[in-house]
Amino acid sequence: MFPPLRSLLPRRGLALLAAVLLAGCAIAPPRTDDPLQKVNRKVYAFNDTLDKAVLRPAAVGYRKVTTPGMRRSVNNFFTNIELPVTVANNLLQARPSQALGNTGRFFINLTIGVGGLFDPATKMGLPLQTTDFGITLARWGVPDGDFVMLPLLGPSTVRDMWRYPVDGYFFDPLSLIAQNHGFNFGEYYLPQVLYVISMRSQLIDAEGFLQTAYDPYAFLRDAYRQRRLYMLYDGNPPAEVIEKMQGVDQPGFDPDELLEQQKQWEQQHATSKPAPAKD
Incomplete structure (x- = not known):
């Protein structure tokens, strides 16, 4: 069974953008821990091209034919129907109160929410x-591994990529329905589309953040890592963990020097820089 189609949305999300702001304004050190960067950038460019050609036009059309209330209800429905995935992982993480x-x-x-x-x-x-x-693997001590940009799926790590087959096959309600019912014309994918x-469509208003970033790929990569860190610590990671990730715990920390190093690193290793999306 393939991952749910809704997972194929490139993760250029509001949550990622917000995570950068939540994590503070400290300058991160040059990311020498991205050994797959050359390949990752090519995959990012592919995902970005697909987004501009297919997903964004569809989202713009969707916004034109729906009201904010309709869009909110659709989002509420899918957010709620995905909660069994969270409950199952709460139990795997030995967190019964959260599962309850x-x-x-x-x-x-x-029920009450119709x-x-x-x-x-x-x-x-x-x-x-x-x-x-x-996150379940992380709570049991599995390291995140290298950062990877997955085709269609977006940013991940070697550890996090396992959530797609495991959550999608075993815990996702729509996937379980599809496994136990015959669909002759791909009806299963209609709600996921x-x-x-x-x-x-929710990301259109936030596109400016990514378009104005010095390096959109690096921005998305670091935002993803920060978001996952906040998820791991329930939105409140220890200060020392944030400082270690951002590099500000190093002796002689100089944000101006690190900013210059960051620019030099990205200029040396970037193979391409996607152009900003247009309406």
Whole structure:
């Protein structure tokens, strides 16, 4: 079984952009821990080209024919139907209280929220807290490994890439339905196509952040790593962990010097720099 189609959305997301801001303004050291950078950049360029040719035009059209309320309901539905993935990983992480809370959130939105179209659980004090099999592996001590840019799937690491087959095959409700029902004309993919378009439409307003970045690939790579760090520590990573990742814990830290080193490193190793997307 292939990963759910909604996973094929390039992760140029609001969450990644927000993670950069949450992690502070310190300058990160040159990323010499990206040995696959040459290949990763080519894959990034491919994903970006696909996004401009297919996903973004579809998302723009989707926004034109829907209202904000309709789009919010669609997003609420798919967010809620994915909660069993989080609950399963809560249990694998030996976190029964989180599993119980997310189970409650799922059933409240499924019933009171009219099938998940609305989100009364958040107003009742049950905020959305997602996790996945990559975070499960991290909690049991598996190192993240090299950063990899996956075709269609977007940024990941050697560890995190396992969340696609494991979560997609064993825990995803839509995938389980497809495994146990016959579909003659690919009906299984229709709701997932809608989900991908819905998610991509949410990113249009945030595109300016990526377009104005000095190096969009490096921005996305480091934002992904920071987002995963925040997920691992439930949004509150220790200060020393952040400082280590950003390099500010090193003796003689000089942000101006590191910024210059960062520019030199990226200029030496960049093979291409995608042009900004246009409407």
